[in-house]
Structures are given as structure tokens and as C-alpha cells.
Amino acid sequence: MSTTVLETQTALDQALQASTAPRHKSSVEVTDYNNRQTVGKITVDNPKMVCRDVDVFYGAKQAIKKVGLDIGANEVIAFIGPSGCGKSTFLRCLNRMNDTIASCRVTGQIMLDNEDIYAKEIDVVQLRARVGMVFQKPNPFPKSIYENIAYGPRIHGMVNTKAELDELVHDSLERAGLIKEVEKRMQEPGTSLSGGQQQRLCIARAIAVNPEVILMDEPCSALDPIATAKIEELIDELRENYTIVIVTHSMQQAARVSQRTAYFHLGDLIEIGDTDQIFTNPRHKLTEDYITGRFG
Amino acid sequence: MQFFLLLALILLSAVAYYLGRKRALTVAGGQIRNLHSLPSFYGSYTALWCGLPALAVLALWAALQPDILTNLVVADLPTELRDLPPDQLNLVVNNLKNLVSGHFVSSTTDPAMQAAAERYQNLRLIGNAALWVVALSIAMGGIAYAWRRIAPTLRARNSVESVVTIFLIASSTVAIFTTIGIILSVVFESLLFFRQVPVSEFLFGLQWSPQTALRADQIGSSGAFGAVPLFGGTLLISGIAMLVAVPIGLMSALYLSEYATPKFRAFAKPALEILAGIPTVVYGFFAALTVAPLIREIGTALGLHVASESALAAGLVMGIMIIPFVSSLSDDVINAVPQSMRDGSYALGATKSETITRVLLPAALPGIVGSILLAVSRAIGETMIVVMAAGLSANLTANPLEAVTTVTVQIVTLLTGDQEFDSPKTLAAFALGLVLFVVTLILNIIALRVVRKYREQYE
Ligand SMILES: Nc1ncnc2c1ncn2[C@@H]1O[C@H](COP(=O)(O)OP(=O)(O)OP(=O)(O)O)[C@@H](O)[C@H]1O
Ligand SMILES: [Mg+2]
Numbered sequence: 001m002s003t004t005v006l007e008t009q010t011a012l013d014q015a016l017q018a019s020t021a022p023r024h025k026s027s028v029e030v031t032d033y034n035n036r037q038t039v040g041k042i043t044v045d046n047p048k049m050v051c052r053d054v055d056v057f058y059g060a061k062q063a064i065k066k067v068g069l070d071i072g073a074n075e076v077i078a079f080i081g082p083s084g085c086g087k088s089t090f091l092r093c094l095n096r097m098n099d100t101i102a103s104c105r106v107t108g109q110i111m112l113d114n115e116d117i118y119a120k121e122i123d124v125v126q127l128r129a130r131v132g133m134v135f136q137k138p139n140p141f142p143k144s145i146y147e148n149i150a151y152g153p154r155i156h157g158m159v160n161t162k163a164e165l166d167e168l169v170h171d172s173l174e175r176a177g178l179i180k181e182v183e184k185r186m187q188e189p190g191t192s193l194s195g196g197q198q199q200r201l202c203i204a205r206a207i208a209v210n211p212e213v214i215l216m217d218e219p220c221s222a223l224d225p226i227a228t229a230k231i232e233e234l235i236d237e238l239r240e241n242y243t244i245v246i247v248t249h250s251m252q253q254a255a256r257v258s259q260r261t262a263y264f265h266l267g268d269l270i271e272i273g274d275t276d277q278i279f280t281n282p283r284h285k286l287t288e289d290y291i292t293g294r295f296g
Numbered sequence: 297m298q299f300f301l302l303l304a305l306i307l308l309s310a311v312a313y314y315l316g317r318k319r320a321l322t323v324a325g326g327q328i329r330n331l332h333s334l335p336s337f338y339g340s341y342t343a344l345w346c347g348l349p350a351l352a353v354l355a356l357w358a359a360l361q362p363d364i365l366t367n368l369v370v371a372d373l374p375t376e377l378r379d380l381p382p383d384q385l386n387l388v389v390n391n392l393k394n395l396v397s398g399h400f401v402s403s404t405t406d407p408a409m410q411a412a413a414e415r416y417q418n419l420r421l422i423g424n425a426a427l428w429v430v431a432l433s434i435a436m437g438g439i440a441y442a443w444r445r446i447a448p449t450l451r452a453r454n455s456v457e458s459v460v461t462i463f464l465i466a467s468s469t470v471a472i473f474t475t476i477g478i479i480l481s482v483v484f485e486s487l488l489f490f491r492q493v494p495v496s497e498f499l500f501g502l503q504w505s506p507q508t509a510l511r512a513d514q515i516g517s518s519g520a521f522g523a524v525p526l527f528g529g530t531l532l533i534s535g536i537a538m539l540v541a542v543p544i545g546l547m548s549a550l551y552l553s554e555y556a557t558p559k560f561r562a563f564a565k566p567a568l569e570i571l572a573g574i575p576t577v578v579y580g581f582f583a584a585l586t587v588a589p590l591i592r593e594i595g596t597a598l599g600l601h602v603a604s605e606s607a608l609a610a611g612l613v614m615g616i617m618i619i620p621f622v623s624s625l626s627d628d629v630i631n632a633v634p635q636s637m638r639d640g641s642y643a644l645g646a647t648k649s650e651t652i653t654r655v656l657l658p659a660a661l662p663g664i665v666g667s668i669l670l671a672v673s674r675a676i677g678e679t680m681i682v683v684m685a686a687g688l689s690a691n692l693t694a695n696p697l698e699a700v701t702t703v704t705v706q707i708v709t710l711l712t713g714d715q716e717f718d719s720p721k722t723l724a725a726f727a728l729g730l731v732l733f734v735v736t737l738i739l740n741i742i743a744l745r746v747v748r749k750y751r752e753q754y755e
Contacts, residue, residue, distance in 0.1 A: 100642060102558070129645030139636035142659050151654065152644040202640070209644055 039284045040273035044072035044260075048213060048243040049094060054108035056089050056098065056267075063089045066108070067269045069262055071213070076235060076244045078254035078275065081264035082290065087247045088136075090264070091215050094245065095131035096124045112213070129156055132211035136218040138198035140190030140205075145182050148190040148201055149173060152209035168208060176204035177234050196227025203234065207242070214238065216246040220253065232257050251291055255279050263287045298358060301428055305354070305435055309347035312439045316342025319446045333453035341452040344459055345438035350431045357427050365423065366392075369416045374408050392416065479733070486730045489723035493521045498727060500524060504690035504701075506710060506721045521724055523731070525690040529700030533611045533682060534675040536696055540615025541671055545622025546664065552623070553630040554652055565627065572620040580684035583613035588685055595697060605687035608696040614681050621671040629663025629747075630656055662746050669743035673736040679704040703728050 047070040056064035064086045071077055071094075079087040089098070096117060098104040110117050117127050129152075140148050149169040152158075159165045169186075173179040178200045182193070190201055199219055206214055216235075220228040235244055235257045248254050254261050255275060262272040263286070271278065271287040282288040320338030324330040331338070366389060370378065377388055388409075395413040446452075490498070501522015548568065552561050588609035595602030602608075633656050641651040657664070687699030688709060710725040 095643065097639065097643060100639070125645045125647050127645075128643055133639075133643035135636060135639060135643075137636060139634070139640040141637060141640065141655055151641075151646075155644070155646050155650050155654070205640075205644065 038068070038269045039271040039287075040278075042069045042269075042272055044070045044075070046073050047071060048073040048113065050109070050111040050114075051094075052109045054090070054093060054106065054110060056086070056093060056107075057105045058089075058101070059103045063267055064093070065267045067264075067267075069269060069272055071243060071245060072260070073243055074239055074241075075260060076239050076246060076258040077260045077262065078258035079245065079247045079262050079264060080249070080251065080254050080290070081270075083249075084266075085264040086267045087264050088217050091217055091245060091247055092133075094213070094215055095128050095133055097128075097133060099124060129209050130211055131213040131215060132206035132209060133215045134199070134202050134206050134217070134219050136221055138195060138202050138222065140193070140198050140201050142189060142191055144187045145173075145190050145193070145201065146186040148205050149208045152205060156209055158209065172204040172208035173201075175207055175234075175238070176200045177230060178204055194227075196223045196230065199223060199227070199231060200234065203231070203238075207238070211242065213243045213245065216244065218247050218249060221249065228253070251279065263290060265290075298354065298424070298427075301354060301431060302351075305347055305350050305431065308432070308435050308439075309343040312346035312435075312442070313339040313343040315439060316340070316442060316446060319443055320452070323446055324448050330448045332449055332451050333456075337452040337456050338446055338450070340456045341450075342439060342442040342446070344456065345442040346435045347438075348459075349438050350435040353431050353434055354427070357423075361420070361423060365416055365419050368419060369412050372415060373412055377408065396420075482726050482730050482733060485723055485726035488718070489720060489727045492720045492723070493727075497521060498523055498724075502692055504706070506706070506724055519720060521720065523703070523728065525692040526701060526703045526706055526728065527731075528692050528694075529607065529686070529690070530676055530702040530704075532607050532694065532696065532700055533614060533686060533702055534672060536608060536611025537614035537618060537675045537678075538668070538672060540612055541618045541622050541675075542668055544615075545619045545667075545671070546626055548619070548623045549626035549630055550652060552627050554648065554656070565624070568620050568623055570620075571617065572624075574617070576617065576678065576680035577684075579613050579617050580680040583609050583681050583685035587613055591697075600697060602697045603687065603699040605685060605699045606697050607686055607700045610682045610686035611696065613685065614675055614678055617678070617681065618671045618674055621674055622667055625667030625670065625747075626660070626664045629660045629667070632663070633659045662749060666743040666747035669739050669746070673739035673743070676739075677704065677732060677736050679708060683708055703732050707732075 049071040051070070052068045054064055054067045055062065067090060079091065081087055092098045093106050093110060094117075096106075098106055106118065112127070112131065115122070117131075141151065143151070146169055149172050150165055153165060153168050159168055170179065173182060178197060181197060182188075182201075185192075190198065193201060199222070203214075203219070220231055223231065232253065235246065238244060246254075246257065258275045260273065261275045261278040263270045263278065263282075263284070265286050271282065271284040273283075278287065279291060282291060317335045317339035319342070320331055320335045321328075324335075328335060369392065370385070370389065373388075378385075380388065392409060392412055395409060396416050498521050501520065502524050503520035503522045504525045505520045507519060548564075552565055552568075556564065584605070588605060591606060591609050591612075592602045592604055637655050637659060638651055641655045646654070682702045682705050686701060686705065688701050688705065689699050690701050690706075691698055693700060707725045707728050710721060710728075
């Protein structure tokens with residue numbers, strides 16, 4: 001194993017200098033990009049999303065370097081890595097939220113159900129309805145709880161009658177495990193809820209438009225352990241119907257909720273694999289350092 | 297004379313500053329750490345003790361000197377002058393003062409007066425000399441006092457800072473007291489007006505014709521003070537202005553904050569704000585010489601009758617003038633809506649226009665309303681444009697093509713030219729001013745409340 005590590009580290013340096021070395025064919029265990037390897041199997045049997053050769057630049061600065069990975073249908077995949085390594089950046093590529101940042105440029109291929117989401121004919125509005133997102137800080141709209149949930153279905157014309165909308169709102173809140181707490185106060189502003197409730201409201205808001213994939217960027221970082229536990233429980237339930245990508249700084253959380261884990265480091269995808277294996281038996285030195293607390 | 301004394305005191309204070317600093321360093325044995333405050337504070341402390349008491353004496357003297365001197369001189373006047381009735385005595389004193397300041401006064405060849413004037417001048421010389429002595433000794437005394445008090449434990453910084461605080465408080469109250477003074481004078485004059493013209497007639501009367509008869513037999517100058525046509529005209533012109541300013545201002549705010557590239561925004565926002573910096577008199581002649589004739593021509597071409605001074609011309613130009621009030625403030629409040637709101641909306645698959653109309657505008661609405669209210673109060677108080685472009689005839693009409701007049705224009709016409717200051721015609725200006733003041737004050741208070749409430753929302 002020590003040789004692999006050495007190889008990879010020199011290779012990393014080469015990759016930083018944008019080497020033009022020829023690309024090798026990807027093997028089962030190790031995917032090699034420009035001499036830089038991602039340890040672990042990046043593919044899955046029934047992928048929901050497939051990413052290949054993804055580069056992201058902010059102006060001249062490269063934030064993501066040739067990242068390739070699959071996201072399986074109905075799986076929870078966790079992105080971990082030290083701060084600034086590009087987890088959020090990569091996550092935001094998956095529903096093209098990076099389009100809102102003027103300096104941001106994305107190249108490579110990201111497919112959702114075998115459709116390139118960066119293709120010209122793709123409508124990002126529809127894409128984002130299929131790939132929803134929950135942010136690090138709860139961001140309910142300054143509207144009533146009801147209106148917060150009803151916003152998405154309304155703009156997508158998902159319901160025809162008030163009764164249908166009522167039912168959809170109720171249903172979404174129920175699935176987000178919030179209904180008991182807010183049933184009697186639907187008309188109160190969403191901002192009047194506690195932080196944990198607000199985050200669940202945002203999750204309810206995201207699932208109200210019935211997306212296929214839900215992206216969560218550190219959804220629990222602003223919450224206390226009890227609220228966090230509720231959301232983790234919720235993620236576990238949501239997995240039945242949705243594919244979930246979660247960025248987290250908590251190793252325990254990644255271990256608890258996810259089936260696969262990807263470790264990012266300075267814009268590189270270093271290692272990817274089953275969550276159990278990553279946490280019990282990391283194969284890359286950097287991953288090991290990170291999860292044993294020697295880094296970051 | 298007193299100017300040089302002032303200069304001397306300032307110089308002395310500068311010297312005191314250095315003395316105090318040096319003294320502090322000496323008592324501290326050259327170690328700044330032994331001192332309670334930095335040496336410069338001891339310097340300022342000494343300078344303040346040197347300058348302030350002396351300045352107070354100087355100010356007191358400047359305020360009291362003329363009265364004291366006059367009293368002394370009058371007391372010495374021959375009895376036949378002294379025993380004159382008060383108003384004639386006043387005349388004598390005035391003559392005396394004119395004589396003293398060397399003005400030519402025709403009727404004073406009276407030797408008694410000459411003598412009194414000389415005495416006055418003498419007394420003044422003595423007084424000034426005394427002032428020099430007193431002020432300088434007080435300044436020296438101040439230095440000595442501070443010098444004696446300087447010790448490592450003296451809290452010089454605290455003393456200096458409390459003096460500075462007093463200065464700051466005094467400065468900040470200047471504006472407040474000025475405002476209070478203006479309000480009081482306007483209210484007082486308005487009360488005089490309402491003694492002659494009933495409030496109800498002023499507020500609800502439909503006839504405005506402020507020419508009052510100077511002679512009893514004059515015809516055609518009835519003096520009617522019903523201000524409704526003025527309120528109507530003000531409302532009409534402000535209404536037209538808001539019809540122009542609100543949509544244009546709001547849309548440019550939306551474009552600037554949501555659509556424009558940062559580069560364009562950096563150029564366009566200041567450019568828009570220049571509109572607010574153009575002197576209103578320039579807008580005025582633009583309205584009177586360019587817009588009004590244009591409207592008249594268009595109107596005639598369409599077969600409409602357009603007055604050469606129309607509410608429309610004034611309102612249009614005023615609207616352009618207040619665009620930046622609406623656009624700049626609205627742009628600020630729209631920008632202040634956190635990016636996370638936009639992200640939240642986009643992440644649900646909302647388009648830009650859905651995000652703007654359903655999330656941003658509702659969230660920014662209070663701030664936008666506030667900016668519009670501020671713009672309205674600006675429009676109501678605007679004078680120059682309407683003076684030049686709207687005319688003077690107090691028509692009560694809703695037709696924007698006719699000439700109307702506004703509250704501000706009438707204030708200007710009532711107070712320009714030679715006036716009797718107690719005629720209802722002149723006093724009416726104060727009553728109008730009071731109305732204007734109350735209305736804009738209320739609008740401003742509401743607007744500021746609304747804006748402030750909005751600011752707190754995301755904190
Ligand atoms: N809008 C932006 N403009 C320029 N550079 C950016 C921008 N957003 C992120 N970056 C840069 O891209 C790199 C990756 O940032 P990213 O936010 O993806 O990190 P992260 O892994 O999510 O970190 P954290 O765990 O702290 O959230 C960082 O070096 C960051 O400075
Ligand atoms: Mg992040």
C-alpha cells in the first residue's frame with residue numbers, strides 16, 4: 001500500500017502542473033486521470049447521475065479537478081473533506097446552481113438519467129425541479145409556513161385546485177416530520193420557527209416539488225444534536241423515494257446516514273467507496289489522515 | 297482687537313499643550329507607563345484649562361460689553377436727554393452709536409452727544425485693555441492650575457474626553473434647536489394668520505386669491521384664502537411625478553440589482569444618482585423651455601387645448617428628478633434581500649422573473665414603500681420646477697393640461713417682493729408652510745419607520 005501512496009502523491013503534483021500525459025483506461029479499483037488516481041470504484045450498477053471529467057473554475061482558479069463518480073439511484077452518498085476542498089462547488093454543479101455565479105465555469109460531463117445536464121437543450125429550471133437542494137443555513141422565505149411549501153408546486157403548476165395544494169403541503173410537511181409541530185400555525189411566518197424546524201421546513205419545501213435527487217450541503221451544521229438526529233432519521237426515510245447527496249463535516253453523520261462516501265482533497269476526488277470500508281479501512285493515506293483526525 | 301486676543305489665546309493654548317506634555321513626562325520620570333493617560337492627553341488637559349475659561353470670559357464680555365457701556369454713558373447724559381420717553385431715548389442711543397462708529401449723522405451737532413460719544417469710546421478702550429489683562433491672566437492661571445495638578449495618577453484622558461463629549465453633544469443639538477426654532481416661528485406666524493382667517497376656510501375653501509385690499513376702495517382684491525386649489529395642484533403634480541418615477545425607478549432598480557452585470561451596474565447606478573444632483577432650477581428651465589412647449593405642440597397637433605404652463609410638464613420633469621430616489625433606495629433594499637433567498641428560490645426551479653415577483657419584491661416591499669414615500673415627500677416639497685413650469689393660477693382642476701399652482705409656489709409668490717409682515721397675505725405663507733411641514737413630516741416618519749422595520753427583518 002505504501003507504494004500506491006507514494007505514486008499518488010507525486011502524481012498529484014504532476015496533475016497540479018496540468019500535465020498532458022496520456023489518459024489510461026479506468027480499471028475497476030483505481031480510476032486514473034492524468035496520472036492522478038481516485039482510489040475506489042467510482043461506478044455503480046444503477047446510476048442516477050454519472051459525472052465524468054468534471055472541472056470547475058472560479059475565474060482562473062480551478063476548484064474541482066477532473067472529478068468522476070456515479071451517484072446510485074436511491075442511495076445516500078456523502079461528500080467529506082477538509083474545508084475549501086470543493087465539496088459545495090461540486091454539489092452545486094449537480095443542479096447547476098453554479099450558473100448563478102458569474103465567474104464560475106464548469107466543463108466535463110454530468111448526466112442525469114443519461115441526459116447531459118449541461119447540454120444546450122436542457123432547461124435549468126426543469127433540471128432544478130428534478131434535482132432539489134437544501135442549504136447549509138436554513139433559508140425559509142419570509143412568507144407563511146404554508147406559502148413556503150406551496151411556492152414550488154405553484155410555480156411548476158403541479159396542482160389545479162386549492163384542495164390539492166392543501167394536501168400536497170400537508171403531505172410534504174408530514175414526510176419532513178414537521179407536520180405535528182406546525183399543523184396549527186400554517187399561516188405564521190416560516191422565519192418564526194426554530195432553526196431545526198426551519199431546516200425541516202426547507203427539506204419539506206424541496207420535496208414538495210417531488211424531485212428525484214436531493215442535494216444537501218451541510219444541512220445540520222447550524223443545528224443542535226436533537227434536531228440533527230431528526231434530520232438524519234428523515235434522510236434515512238427519504239432514501240426510499242429519493243437519491244440523496246449530502247455534504248457533511250461530521251464523520252459520524254456520514255457513517256450514520258450514507259451508503260457510499262467520497263473523500264475530496266484540494267479539488268481532487270481522492271477516494272470513494274462503501275461508507276463502511278472508507279471509515280474502517282481507508283486505502284489512501286490522505287483519507288486515513290482525514291478520518292483519523294490528522295488533517296483538517 | 298478681540299480677534300488678536302483670540303489669536304493670542306490660541307497660541308497660548310498651543311504652548312500650554314507642550315508644557316503639559318513635558319510636565320507629564322517629567323513627573324512620570326520619562327516612563328510613559330507610569331502615567332494614567334498618554335502624555336498628549338496631559339497636554340490637551342493643560343491646553344483646555346488655559347483656553348476654555350479665558351474664552352468663556354471673552355464670550356461673556358463680547359455679549360455684555362455694548363449694554364454695559366451704553367448704560368454707563370446714558371447715565372452720564374444731561375438730564376434733559378436722560379428723561380426723554382423710552383422710544384426717543386432709543387433714538388438718541390442709536391444716534392450715539394452711529395456717532396461712535398463714525399457714521400455720518402445729520403442731526404447731531406449737539407456737544408453733549410459729542411462728549412458722550414467720546415466717553416463711550418474711552419470706556420471701550422479701557423474695557424478692552426481690561427479684557428486683555430483679565431483673559432490672559434485667566435489663561436495663565438489655568439496653565440498654572442493644570443501644571444500643579446498634573447501627576448501620574450491624574451485621569452487626564454477622562455477629563456479631556458468628557459470635554460470632547462460635551463462639544464459633540466452641543467454640536468448635535470444645534471440642528472435640533474434650529475428645527476425647533478423654525479417650527480415655533482412657523483406655528484406662531486400661522487396662529488396670527490388663523491386669527492384673521494378661520495382654519496376651516498383655509499383648509500376647505502375652494503377660492504384662492506390672496507390679494508388683499510390695500511385701500512378700502514380697491515376693487516377686485518377680495519382676499520380669499522381657501523387653500524384647496526393649492527392642495528389639489530400639489531396633489532396633481534406630485535401624482536403625475538409619481539406615475540413617472542415609481543415605475544421607471546422600480547424597473548431600473550430591478551434591472552440594476554438582478555439583471556445588470558456588475559460592470560454595468562457600477563457605471564449605471566452613479567449615473568442615475570447624478571439625476572438627483574442636478575440643481576432643481578436647471579430642471580425648472582428644462583421643464584419650462586423644452587418640455588412645456590413640446591407638450592403644447594403635441595397637444596395642439598392632437599386638437600387638445602394645452603396651457604403653455606401645464607401641470608403635465610412640471611409633473612413629468614419632477615418625476616424624472618425623483619427617479620433616483622426611488623431607484624437607488626429600492627435597489628439597495630432589493631440587494632439587501634439575502635442571496636440565500638434567491639438561492640432557495642432558484643433551487644426549487646423558479647425562473648428569474650418568478651424569483652423577483654414572488655420572493656424578492658414581497659420581501660423588499662416595505663423598503664420599496666418607504667423609498668416611494670420619501671420620494672413623495674420630496675415631490676410635495678419641490679418648488680423650483682413648479683414655479684417655472686406649472687404657473688401661478690390657482691385652478692381647481694384634475695386636468696393635467698391646465699395650469700395649476702402648488703403650495704410651494706404660492707409661498708414663494710406670497711413672500712417675494714415688498715410685504716407688510718402682518719397682512720394676512722404674508723401670514724398665509726406661514727400657514728401654507730405649516731401644512732407642508734406637517735404633511736412631509738408625517739410622510740417621512742412613516743417612511744423611516746417602514747424602512748427601519750424592514751432592516752430588522754433579516755437580522
Ligand atoms: N464564488 C466563488 N468565487 C471564487 N472562488 C470560490 C467561490 N466559491 C468557492 N470558491 C473557492 O473554491 C474552493 C472550493 O470551495 P467550496 O465552497 O466548494 O469548498 P467546500 O469544500 O464546500 O468547503 P467548506 O467545507 O468550508 O464548505 C475554495 O478554495 C473556495 O475559495
Ligand atoms: Mg461548503
